[in-house]
Amino acid sequence: MxxxxxxxxxxxxxxxxxxxxxxxxxxxxxxxxxxxxxxxxxxxxxxxxxxxxxxxxxxxxxxxxxxxxxxxxxxxxxxVLIEGISRSCSHELVRHRAGWGYSQLSQRYVDESHAAFVMPPAIQGDEALEAAWTRQIEAAQAAYVAAVEQLMARYEWVENKVHRRKLAREAARSVLPNATEVxxxxxxxxxxxxxxxxxxxxxxxxxxxxxxxxxxxxxxxxxxxxxxxxxxxxxxxxxxxxxxxxxxxx
Ligand SMILES: Cc1cc2nc3c(=O)[nH]c(=O)nc-3n(C[C@H](O)[C@H](O)[C@H](O)COP(=O)(O)OP(=O)(O)OC[C@H]3O[C@@H](n4cnc5c(N)ncnc54)[C@H](O)[C@@H]3O)c2cc1C
Structure with missing residues (x-):
């Protein structure tokens, strides 16, 4: 990770x-x-x-x-291309409207099983906080992978594979943390x-x-x-x- x-x-x-x-x-x-x-x-x-x-x-x-x-x-x-920011950071950025245009990675289409995560600056440098945060992120990522698997099985009857994946990923992303990189x-x-x-x-x-x-x-x-x-x-x-x-x- x-x-x-x-x-x-x-x-x-x-x-x-x-x-x-x-x-x-x-x-x-x-x-x-x-x-x-x-x-x-x-x-x-x-x-x-x-x-x-x-x-x-x-x-x-x-x-x-x-x-x-x-x-x-x-x-x-x-x-500019901005990488290495969290979903919560990009959510704040896109509030700027007048004169702006955005294109952001889609969590409905992209498999986030191997997503990176952005450690908040306030947590960096404190060993105990970093360890606890990392454990929580690992658990959330595991929950996402499991949810995608279960949802793919649930929607097995959907013939179009791209559509089936989208159905699974768009629901599974709800368990991803704000720290997920965009x-x-x-x-x-x-x-x-x-x-x-x-x-x-x-x-x-x-x-x-x-x-x-x-x-x-x-x-x-x-x-x-x-x-x-x-x-x-x-x-x-x-x-x-x-x-x-x-x-x-x-
Ligand atoms: C420190 C901080 C804390 C914040 N906390 C919160 C929060 O708790 N909750 C929350 O929802 N948001 C929060 N925001 C976001 C904030 O409310 C604005 O949405 C964001 O900063 C974008 O600013 P803006 O609307 O001025 O920018 P832009 O959309 O870039 O607009 C620039 C300027 O154009 C003019 N303008 C743009 N659109 C319109 C319009 N429709 N009508 C009239 N004039 C317009 C205004 O003069 C505006 O200042 C926070 C922002 C900051 C910096």
Missing amino acids: DILREPRVTLIARPQFLEPAHLPVQWQGDASDGERIAEFAGRLCYMSQHNPAGRTTAEYLRNILRQGHGSVFEHASYV KIVASANVRAWRTMLELRLGEGAELEIRRMAVACLRVLTQEAPALFDDFEIFRSEEGGEAGRVGFHKV
């Missing part, structure tokens, strides 16, 4: 900027396509493509973030990412989703620093990392 102790976040898609030849911007400094799209959109609002202040993309976007000009950040979207593809535009990150990096957020948000922030900041580097990551007094936003969007 695999026990996972941290999430894995992989960037799987980034925006591509196709600059219109008839509206060229006087760019200053290097930038990624997502950052360029945001600057292009911002400059369109004021027709300032000639860049009168001679700002780099990073300087320009910082000013837009400071002003809270949110729509500029809705044009660039980033897609894999999820999550996409969001930058404004939506920033809203989620601000809420979930905070010390009031649940520890696992906070850890996931920190991992997402690191991936996004590496990809497009000017869109995310006003966030600050710090060590939380109660353990683990947390974060705060530099430019809060009202």
Whole structure:
């Protein structure tokens, strides 16, 4: 049985900027396509493509973030594959709606007999708690395997094998714990990412989703620093990392 102790976040898609030849911007400094799209959109609002202040993309976007000009950040979207998070963590993530899209592993179709489980951060590092938690998870996994077997037998008369498996797995999953690992593809535009990150990096957020948000922030900041580097990551007094936003969007 695999026990996972941290999430894995992989960037799987980034925006591509196709600059219109008839509206060229006087760019200053290097930038990624997502950052360029945001600057292009911002400059369109004021027709300032000639860049009168001679700002780099990073300087320009910082000013837009400071002003809270949110729509500029809705044009660039980033897609990540998130693995190693629990079903309860993904349930919290998918509450973020505006600007988000999700595709999550289906427990109705996928056999969870060999699923991995995510140990909550609060349990990690305490030998007795870890041992008790592992025993409970093993028992739940065994209950799932037994339930699938019994349900497959009960629905033996269902000719379509795929349908029969689905009937068995969708009922058996009810005994799987919240800690069962899910894999999820999550996409969001930058404004939506920033809203989620601000809420979930905070010390009031649940520890696992906070850890996931920190991992997402690191991936996004590496990809497009000017869109995310006003966030600050710090060590939380109660353990683990947390974060705060530099430019809060009202
Ligand atoms: C610390 C913490 C504790 C929480 N505890 C609970 C809990 O106990 N129970 C619970 O059910 N949830 C809980 N939540 C989830 C919370 O209620 C939100 O569902 C979640 O944070 C998503 O936030 P959002 O709706 O602002 O995000 P998004 O869906 O990403 O929306 C972003 C913003 O768009 C606007 N918006 C989006 N949809 C609408 C709409 N339909 N109408 C009007 N404006 C809209 C709002 O301004 C919103 O803030 C908790 C969240 C946090 C961070």
